[in-house]
Amino acid sequence: MILDLKHCEAFPHQLELTDETVRAVIGTDNIRVIKNLKLKLNVQNSDDEYFCQGRLEATVQLECARCVKTFEKQLVTDVDFIVAPEGRNRAKEENIIDDEDYLYYDNDLCADLWEILRQALILAVSMKPLCEENCRGFCSVCGGNRNKKQCNCRNDNSRNQFAELRNLL
Numbered sequence: 001m002i003l004d005l006k007h008c009e010a011f012p013h014q015l016e017l018t019d020e021t022v023r024a025v026i027g028t029d030n031i032r033v034i035k036n037l038k039l040k041l042n043v044q045n046s047d048d049e050y051f052c053q054g055r056l057e058a059t060v061q062l063e064c065a066r067c068v069k070t071f072e073k074q075l076v077t078d079v080d081f082i083v084a085p086e087g088r089n090r091a092k093e094e095n096i097i098d099d100e101d102y103l104y105y106d107n108d109l110c111a112d113l114w115e116i117l118r119q120a121l122i123l124a125v126s127m128k129p130l131c132e133e134n135c136r137g138f139c140s141v142c143g144g145n146r147n148k149k150q151c152n153c154r155n156d157n158s159r160n161q162f163a164e165l166r167n168l169l
């Protein structure tokens with residue numbers, strides 16, 4: 001998703017961007033795919049920097065932490081970042097303001113938002129996403145998927161309650 005600042009004439013400038021590209025995500029345990037990005041952004045300008053705040057919506061494919069089934073979820077999260085000219089001293093910048101997310105626009109006043117949006121979505125996903133709130137996961141004794149078939153393993157319940165408790169800690 002590209003933010004094109006050329007068309008922002010008056011500030012604050014409101015814009016809405018959509019991108020339906022299906023993108024695979026690697027390097028995270030939970031998210032497999034991100035698609036249907038929809039971004040509403042409020043852009044403020046100060047000198048050669050642009051302060052952007054907005055709301056991001058996306059469809060993500062997640063892997064259930066209990067039964068490893070892939071499922072889709074609609075996510076909504078707030079985003080907040082600064083777009084600065086390319087070639088600016090990043091290290092220096094980061095020393096001054098280390099809690100701000102920076103990205104950079106090119107000579108054509110365009111900035112690629114994908115990396116910052118990807119990170120915002122990864123943060124918005126819970127550590128243990130569940131396909132359903134009451135997903136039964138795998139039996140700790142026989143290894144069967146308890147959503148599909150209820151097994152009769154002994155101590156099954158007490159073990160799983162214990163596992164549940166551990167998950168909460």
Ligand SMILES: [Zn+2]
Pocket residue numbers: 064065066067068069130131132135136137
């Ligand atoms: Zn599940």
Ligand SMILES: [Zn+2]
Pocket residue numbers: 139140141142143144151152153156
């Ligand atoms: Zn079992």
